[in-house]
Amino acid sequence: MLELSDVDGFYGRSRALQSVSLTVGEGEFLSVLGRNGVGKTTLLRTILGLMSRCTGSIRLDGAEINHLATHKRARAGLGYVPQGRGILPNFTVRENLLLGTFAAQKPARSIPGHVFDLFPVLKDFLGRRGGDLSGGQQQQLAIARALLSEPKILLLDEPTEGIQPNIVEQIEDVLIDLNRKHGLTIILVEQNINFARRASDRFAILNRGSVAVSDGIGALSDDLIHSHLVV
Numbered sequence: 051m052l053e054l055s056d057v058d059g060f061y062g063r064s065r066a067l068q069s070v071s072l073t074v075g076e077g078e079f080l081s082v083l084g085r086n087g088v089g090k091t092t093l094l095r096t097i098l099g100l101m102s103r104c105t106g107s108i109r110l111d112g113a114e115i116n117h118l119a120t121h122k123r124a125r126a127g128l129g130y131v132p133q134g135r136g137i138l139p140n141f142t143v144r145e146n147l148l149l150g151t152f153a154a155q156k157p158a159r160s161i162p163g164h165v166f167d168l169f170p171v172l173k174d175f176l177g178r179r180g181g182d183l184s185g186g187q188q189q190q191l192a193i194a195r196a197l198l199s200e201p202k203i204l205l206l207d208e209p210t211e212g213i214q215p216n217i218v219e220q221i222e223d224v225l226i227d228l229n230r231k232h233g234l235t236i237i238l239v240e241q242n243i244n245f246a247r248r249a250s251d252r253f254a255i256l257n258r259g260s261v262a263v264s265d266g267i268g269a270l271s272d273d274l275i276h277s278h279l280v281v
């Protein structure tokens with residue numbers, strides 16, 4: 051479904067992603083792991099077309115998308131939940147959600163109700179400013195907003211970072227359900243190894259901008275964790 055071949059991503063002249071080749075199949079859950087600064091966020095930004103330059107090939111359902119602008123990649127089916135959530139603090143929850151629908155192939159005039167089944171709290175807070183929600187509620191809003199673009203693949207950057215444990219569990223359960231019950235393909239950047247193990251089919255460990263190891267999640271051994279992930 052998504053195929054990266056020999057992809058390099060640049061910040062100006064600095065090559066932050068080097069010769070990355072990765073495949074994510076339809077309905078798969080891939081966790082991207084690695085220490086701070088190894089290029090996990092850069093990988094997601096590269097897939098989304100948010101880098102100043104990117105070489106190599108990125109194919110979505112067989113079609114090359116590496117020449118496409120970010121908004122066209124969103125229309126083609128890539129949904130993004132960025133690190134830090136990217137909520138517009140002065141917009142209401144309703145307005146933040148409506149923004150997500152603009153990226154869908156057929157923009158909705160109202161907010162489809164299924165997101166409130168996943169995150170009921172958002173329904174109660176529709177008129178509240180996004181910036182007045184708790185961190186966990188903002189993360190739920192960011193995921194709901196991305197889902198309203200009707201993505202084929204959801205890319206999430208550390209969605210459980212800095213969130214209180216009971217909401218972390220809810221978010222993890224929703225993502226696992228979206229993948230297993232609804233067949234949504236997910237690429238997750240995560241430091242939380244337990245969540246990655248519980249949710250993923252496969253993992254890729256990055257090191258200095260390259261893929262160091264990529265395998266089925268059952269192969270994520272304690273040795274690998276110690277040599278590539280533990281600080």
Ligand SMILES: Nc1ncnc2c1ncn2[C@@H]1O[C@H](COP(=O)(O)OP(=O)(O)OP(=O)(O)O)[C@@H](O)[C@H]1O
Nearest residue numbers: 061064066084085086087088089090091092093133
């Ligand atoms: N806007 C930028 N301009 C220049 N270099 C950048 C920029 N953003 C990140 N980098 C560099 O690119 C490399 C990869 O950074 P990236 O944020 O992708 O790592 P990461 O694995 O997501 O880290 P973290 O776990 O801390 O979020 C780092 O060396 C970083 O300093």
